[in-house]
Amino acid sequence: MNLITNLKQSTAGCIHQLYGVQLQPEQVLVNATKPEFEGDYTIVLFAFVKQLGKSPEVLGNELGAAMLAKMPGILTDFNIVKGFLNFSISNQFWFDSIKNAKVENLLPTNTHPRKIMVEYSSPNTNKPLHLGHLRNNFLGWSIAEILKLQGNEVVKTCIVNDRGIHICKSMIAWQLFANGATPTDTQQKGDHFVGDYYVKYNDAYKAQVAELVASGMTQELAEKEAPIQKGAQEMLLKWEQGDAATIDLWKRMNSWVYEGFDTTYKKIGSDFVKTYYESNTYLLGKELVEQGLQKNVFYQKEDTSVWIDLTGDGLDEKIVRRKDGTSVYITQDIGLAEVKQKEFNTDASIYVVGDEQNYHFKVLKLICQKLQLPAADGIYHLSYGMVELPTGKMKSREGTVVDADDLVEEMINISKEKTESLGKVSEFTSDQLNELYNTIGLGALKFFLLRVDPKKKMIFNPEESIDFHGFTGPFIQYTHARIKSILRKTGTAVELTTCELLPLEKALAIELSNFPAVINEAAETLDPSKVAIYTFNLAKLFNSFYAELSIANSESEEKKQLRIKLAILTAATLQKGMRALGINVPEQM
RNA sequence: GGUUCGGUAGCUCAGCUGGAUAGAGCGUCAUCCUUCUAAGAUGAGGGUCAUUGGUUCGAAUCCAAUCCGAAUCACCA
Missing domain, CATH: 1.10.730.10 (Isoleucyl-tRNA Synthetase; Domain 1)
Structure with a gap:
């Protein structure tokens, strides 16, 4: 047992013996003694002085003597300075701790190992990884390792955001500007290659908007009417309809990105037991919406969209199904939580995601709890802050990212x-x-x-x-x-x-x-x-x-x-x- | 506007379940390699712990208000 824990328990025990008062060991404050005082560990007496009706001096002397008797061979002496009871630890105790320590036995002992999922990295496939992703990857890997060192079983997973309008932007820019070029042709890493077209899209978009505004259109309308923007939206529609050519291009460009990511992951040491793709999971959660309606956790508005009212929990109302019957982001996450739980049966699931999504995860956990999903109580959001430049936030679109x-x-x-x-x-x-x-x-x-x-x-x-x-x-x-x-x-x-x-x-x-x-x-x-x-x-x-x-x-x-x-x-x-x-x-x- | 999170040395950060004189690193200045790795060690200097009030034996730490900054409150993911 750890010496500090021992000191806390012994103190609580001695106080019980001496004064008949029950204390929790955690209530005892044990500090390393400041160098200018005699001793190794200090118990702060002030907390008990009032409760026990003793002066610090009297309490210190009585407690000190009792402690010496209770921990013979470990405690050798004590002194009292104001309300601080300082104990000296025997030379032999520390000597033995060195002598008995074994290199293969330095880690904590864990009597209740758990199975824990750590989901991290979560890249988008329209651009390469940047400094913010590195923080995410290192945090995810590290927390997984720490949990392992603590004696738990850890499952590392990754959810790849491989669909959506942002991917279509890279795709349409490639169609327009690439002349069929591939990463092999340009000798580029695939993720950087695709990322360049994402930047090209934004350049073209800005130019088109400027042009439309110059021809007399309002800024707002121009942003909607820019041809390349419309092209990207049409592409998303085609993707959702399963258009063969679109899917083909999508697969091809994503494969370039994955090749690039693999190289980076290998270099920085990230690994995953299982990778989920959003293109497979974005329709999840539909049955859960039905169940939620039956349980009256959700309710339907006149326009047939489905909502949950979280105002009783200090949050807002949240939509979980659009009136056209499609899922929203949170619904996918609820569905994915359920799928992951069924697949791995973990005791807890840690999501390593930026703090911009704090609200999302609060809502996610709450909804899962209200639906009484097995995964609900084990959801933890490891929320981390953004990495910023001295000039402010990094923006891929504007090229102000640290790659x-x-x-x-x-x-x-x-x-x-x-x-x-x-x-x-x-x-x-x-x-x-x-x-x-x-x-x-x-x-x-x-x-x-x-x-x-x-x-x-x-x-x-x-x-x-x-x-x-x-x-x-x-x-x-x-x-x-x-x-x-x-x-x-x-x-x-x-x-x-x-x-x-x-x-x-x-x-x-x-x-x-x-x-x-x-x-x-x-x-x-x-x-x-x-x-x-x-x-x-x-x-x-x-x-x-x-x-x-x-x-x-x-x-x-x-x-x-x-x-x-x-x-x-x-x-x-x-x-x-x-x-x-x-x-x-x-x-x- | 609501909610959440932050504000500590020139800079980057610890400390925050209240405890003894607020700590590191970088940078600055000074000292230490004929002896085990100098990517190191030792010392100096540097602070109204955002502000004001409260709680108490004691507040950087808890509470309240105010100021400043960020995130979020999307039928985007």
């Missing part, structure tokens, strides 16, 4: 230059070098996007390249490589006897012991940044330790064995923490 492939490549190039200038891997083969550049470049990028709270929007300045120093992926990768380098020299066979721990040795032991709790917290809050912060602090602490104390030339053999073990545990913890972020750590860099 995912370009950025990844740039990061890899920077790591290559940096690595070459340091010249520490001269014996690497070219394959090994390329792998290292990928590891470091992607590590920097992933860490950069995962180190901040997902729900906050973040600013990315393309003028300043992503850092490789400080609170970054490469810093942690470097620390890992550094430890491995040391261990190659000292060996890893250890035999621990006993010795007094120095402050930095103890600090490392304490930090290492927190790892399982960090993974649990990250899993519960769906927040990989907790892991990023932890791995950074651990790496920083180790570097201080390294600068201060020699491992290979320790002052005694006992110390050397101890420090080698600390190094082994730190490297393994860093490796697992970074893995939780989807980042590999090199043996040498």
Whole structure:
């Protein structure tokens, strides 16, 4: 059991024994003691002072004495400063925690593993992936990994938005301007090729609107009447009617996009157990609308459209079926939730989707609950903020996007230059070098996007390249490589006897012991940044330790064995923490 | 206008279930490689925690109001 948990439970137990008052262990506040005070952990007494009718001084002394008796061999002493009860932990306890720790046993124990679906990535097939997609992909992959490390079974899925007016825009622009060209002809990645026609569509559209306005039409009307816009709408209609030529073109262009996406996904490490295509799912949910009508969850208006009234829940009315009988977005999602539940039978389903859809997911969960679908209560929206440029939002149409492939490549190039200038891997083969550049470049990028709270929007300045120093992926990768380098020299066979721990040795032991709790917290809050912060602090602490104390030339053999073990545990913890972020750590860099 | 989320150092962000003197990184300045990887370490400087009021032993943290910013409130997906 975790020491902090133990302290909380023991405190609650002692207070019950001493005063007959029942407390929940969670009500006990345990902090790491501030460095300027004597002790390792602090219990804040103020909370109980009033309830127990004792002065902090008296309560502290009585509780402190009882705690020492309750946790012999662990607690050695206590002192009271104002309302803070500071406990000192025995040297032996921390020494044993190092001695008994095993590399293969660093993760939390999970007595109730769950089966959880993580749906992420969700690209549109009319344009290539950009920086915002990268945040989504890294978050999705990371949260899936964190849940796995916590002991759960995870199913990663992807829903591809492969139909709709936006695809038709790329298609019609291709018909008009491409002269039958293909990505092979232009030697372009397929998703970029198709994306270029999406941009061309918008250029042509703007020109046509301007022309119509110049000839005397109002802006509003011109936007509706632009020929290319009408062409795209006709194409959508034809697609829905199953027109062979249209479907053919649609399949062809999508296949180019998928080829491009595959390359990118492979590069950045995204993978899925199952990919759903909206062209297959967009008609889902129809029977559920019928069921909902029968259950009186939904109601029909005079024009035969079907609605749900959520005003009682503080939301608005929402349409779930158009008067022409077709589904809307939310209906598809309800249907898909049902389909996924039947297919995988998961306990929970996490949707990694931008915060612009917060309202949508609130409504989705609520409707599913009202329909009493099995999937309903397990729906979680991992909502993340947009990635913005210093100049504001990214817009594909206006070309103000940071392209995912370009950025990844740039990061890899920077790591290559940096690595070459340091010249520490001269014996690497070219394959090994390329792998290292990928590891470091992607590590920097992933860490950069995962180190901040997902729900906050973040600013990315393309003028300043992503850092490789400080609170970054490469810093942690470097620390890992550094430890491995040391261990190659000292060996890893250890035999621990006993010795007094120095402050930095103890600090490392304490930090290492927190790892399982960090993974649990990250899993519960769906927040990989907790892991990023932890791995950074651990790496920083180790570097201080390294600068201060020699491992290979320790002052005694006992110390050397101890420090080698600390190094082994730190490297393994860093490796697992970074893995939780989807980042590999090199043996040498 | 309603709802939701945000505002902490020059910049990017932690801290937010109330606890001791508000923390990191970058940038700036200074110091440390004949000794285990300097992508590192050590130190200095930098703050009306948006504003005002409240709750209390104690507020960056909770509550209210105000100001600023964003998202959303589509028979688009």
